[in-house]
Amino acid sequence: MSDDSHLLPYARRADFKVARANELTGRDRRLYRLLEIVPGVAAWGTLLGIIWASIYASFFAAYFIIAFAIYWVLKTIFLSYHVRYNWKRLRHHMELDWSQLLQRYEYNKYRHLVIFPFYEEPLEVLEGAMEGLIKAHYDPQKLIVVLAAEGRVGQSAVDKTVAITAKYAAQFGEFVVSVHPADTVGEIAGKGSNVHYALHAVHKQIIAPQQIPHKNILVSIFDVDTVIYPDYFNCLIWHFMTAKNPYKSAFQPVPLFTNNLWEASAVSRVMAMSSTFWQMIMQERPDKAATFSSHSVSYQALYEIGYGQANVVSEDSRIYWNLLLANDGYFDVVSLSYPIAMDATTATSAWGTIKNIYKQHRRWTYGVENWCYLVYHFTKHKSIPLRRRWSIALQQGEGYWSLVTNPIMLFILGWTPIFLGSRQFHETVLSYELPIMVRNLLTVAMVGLVFSSIVSLSLTPPRPEGQSRFKYIVMALQWIMVPITMIVFSAIPGLDAQTRLMLGRYMGFWVTPKRVQ
Amino acid sequence: MSSRRRTVFFWGLVLVFLFALPTMIFYTTGYRLTFEEDAQTMVVTTGGVYISTQSTDVDVYLDEEQIERPRLFRNAYYIQNIDEGVRLVVVQGSGIQTWVKELAVESRIVTEAAAFNLPTVPRLRPVTEFQTATGAAVYFSSSTPATLFADATSTTEFIVSPTSSTVGYVENPEYEFVTSLFGTSTATTTSIFADFIRDMDRFRFMAPGEEVATTSTTTPTIIEQNEIRLVNRELELYAVWQGQSQDIPYYFCVASSTLASTSAQYGQHVADAVFAQLGTTTATSTLVLVDDRTCRTEIKLDRLRQDVYLFDFFPGSSDLVLLQLESGLYVTEIDDRAWQNSQLLYPGSDFRTIIENGLIYVELHDQYFEVITQIEPN
DSSP, X not given: OOTTTTSOGGGGSTTTTOOXXXXXXXHHHHHHHHHHHHXXXXXXXXXXXXXXXXXXXXXXXXXXXXXXXXXHHHHHHHHHHHHHHHHHHHHHHHHSOHHHHGGGSOOTTOEXXXXXXXXXXXXXXXXXXXXXXXXXXXXXXXXXXXXXXXXXXXXXXXXXXXXXXXXXXXXSSEEEEEEEOSSOTTOOSSHHHHHHHHHHHHXXXXXXXXXXXXXXXXXXXXXXXXXXXXXXXXXXXXHHHHOSXXXXXXXXXXXXXXXXXXXXXXXXXXXXXXXXXXHHHHHHOGGGOOOOSSEEEEHHHHHHTTTOOSSOXXXXXXXXXXXXXXXXTOOXXXXXXXXXXXXXXXOSSHHHHHXXXXXXXXXXXXXXXXXXXXXXXXXXXXXXXXXXHHHHHHHHXXXXXXXHHXXXXXXXXXXXXXXXXXXXHHTBHHHHHHHHHHHHHHHHHHHHHHXXXXXXXXXXXXXXXXXXXXXXXXXXXXXXXXXXXXXXXXXXXXXXXXXXXXXXXXXXXXXXXXXXO | OOHHHHHHHHHHHHHHHHHHHHHHHHHHTTEEEOOOTTOSSSEEEEEEEEEEOSOSSOEEEETTEEOOXXXXXXXXXXXXXXXXXXXXEEEXXXXXXXXXXXXXEOTTBEEEEEOOOOBSSOEEEEEOSEEOTTOOEEESOTHHHHHHTSSSEESSOEEEOSSSOOTTOEEOHHHHHHHHHHHHOOOOSSOTTHHHHHHHHHHHTOOTTXXXXXXXXXXXXXXXXXXXXXXXXXTEEEEEEOSOGGGOOGGGEEOOOSHHHHHHHHOHHHHHHHHTTTTOOOSSOOEEEETTEEEESEEEOOOTTSOEEEEEEOTTOSSEEEEEETTEEEEXXXXXXXXXXXXXXXEOSSOEEEEETTEEEEEEXXXXXXXXXXXXXX
16 A cells, blocks of 8 residues: 555646745646746736826726726625624524534544644733633544744753643643644745644654544644634534534634734734625625634544645645545535634834735745646636636635736726826816716715724634723724725735745745734 | 636736727827717817916806815816807906806816906005004004905005004114115006007108117016016017917817817907017017927907006916006906906006015005905815
8 A cells, every 4th residue: 555545536647736836847837837927916016007097098098997896895795794604603602502413423532633734823812722622612632733933943942842731731631742843845934834744743652552533533733822712622523523524624713813813013903804804795605715823623534535635835725625626616615604812913013014914924925826736726626617716716816816907907997097197088077077986986885994994803802901992992993994904914915925926036934023022 | 816807807908808898098188978869979188277276265167057165275286078159257256256257168178277366345455654562564544444444445454543653662673674675666557558648659750861860768577587588669568479389378269270260269459469579570470380289479459448557467376467457456367269358456547566575565545555455265
């Protein structure tokens, strides 16, 4: 039996875990490189195309901008409707007694493998994660906790694992420490490679020796700042038991970046909540979602793909696409609509916070590398229905394109025909009405921000002592920054990431600093 | 959310989009619904008027109906939903002269105009040889300010010294500057047409075979701003466009294509100016086609049938011309659609004027002052 006999057939391909064009040869390399260029060209082509059209086809540009502004208003309504719906579901799920719901199921045989990869995060962050597990309404003996340190950090990381082991290891069924060796060939340093190593380590140390059936293990890969809500495992196992294809599904909670929300700056809070809202939207359209950040999946599924990739930046989503391809296009995302708490991005200074948020979002938007991966494999994997391949490729492509172009088109380029348009255009009623129309449509779209403000306040943790009540007002009003944050922390980092990919200047994994020491 | 619910909601919004897009495109291009009984169709096309004003403290009327003031700190009015035709625009206010213009409004087109309103009572800033420590101008005779400000107001404080002693006052460096300006300037109160008239007279009485003397004509100073040049030619003043045709200011152009329609929309003088040139090209004036408009390259300035002693651009503007005429200092707009508005800046006949660094200085009976062009703030 070969080493890859446990892998699904498509996962045995040599190019299954390709990360970039230079890992391939010949036609495949050229195709992959072309796909890496497409998103950047599409984004730049759109932005420059609007400027060109504003100068040489002002009327067309104006009509396009009106159409786009209407589309934006309707999209806002569409997405706000999803947020509202998920908000209700989230609150309902938080009120449910999940252990009661689980009584009619036999779930004692299942073990939860919980992996916390960490880098240089302070000890208190690791302790917070452990405390979350202990406070969970779940038998801790069913938990296999893996603390996955990075060897390149050195002795300080090892010291933290020793401290955490001494304090918490005895409280869980199993407790494993793995130290991911630095500079492993074929990997990029980051969370993905660390998790990949940890899964191998826990397989070797626990799963194989104890002969735990792979189908009886649910793996939760958590960012180290993840603090679970008490019923997370109950909610997860309930969804697992009731899922249509539990071994062909990933389970996605709603990340609330609220651990340090009261200490975070307004910009940080807006970005954190915006990310939460986006995940709430995706919870309501799981057929279009991929896994993001902390999520759970069966060990069996991971084992069948060799634990995913250790050579990509956006490993949290890539693992889902690996699973989808290996399972011939049939792998679901199941929305838990149940929260997990994480850290909002902060720094010791305002400028540091801005830089960190920018870098974090650039890393997230570098997820566009997954589009290249998907489309490349869609040209190879004929077992996936053609319609499904097209549907996923277009939907993912539109997502990355709109992320980069839409805010810039709406808030900046919407006015270019007025400034760059021809003289003939400037004399028309259209030229004068265009800014009024766009302004009015944007104002309507901004009404959605009022709703965002309300939802955000409802998800905010109780006010800690020492924090002023006045901050509630700031938290309500902070949403007026959204037009700026959309451009500065979504569109520009996205364009940055896509341009780097287009030019073949591949990014590495940048670790978001968790909580300021 | 169920997939069906999401799908229904999605397609509902698609329908809204399909309805809203043409509706909004038609609206922004000037189409409006009308429910008036005498309307031939339910859909009418409208145009707009864009009026820029020099002050926010003015009232604008379109066909005697007051237009709502724009937002704070904005001095431009965009008036929507105007039916095609000739419309009367009035810009007026307390303490300022009224600007009135007839403008031809076309469907789907915005007609632009720049209004200007000078103070009704001239506003002067005295420039005296001495001033107080606090900067107040000092006159040594009560008759001087009485003469100067008989029909004007002073924008700054001045005092009349009971004695001729200058003790306690400080010298005003601006006074020295202004006197030197007038001392070295060729500013006169002689007609700018004097040379032309002299040459014409010489030509008229010239004996057969005698050549015209060329030494009597002086080389005129080129007065040009934003590619508009002011030219004195054959007893008239012209504003001549010097730049690229696609950049020519809107008031040089007409949209209509016939003499009658141009006359109806812009005035007979504009129709004459345009159609007299059709098919001809001279050294001084040509017609250019810009998009679908016919544009002259020169516009004759209204000198109120008076002799001209000085002409220059009004400080800070290339659309307005400062003219010193027989009865005073006037500001005239180059825009001659319907007519040219001329407003009196400073009355009188025996003063000299110099424009320096955007300021208008006047010398009257050895007294100097600056003519303030801005309206007094309320």
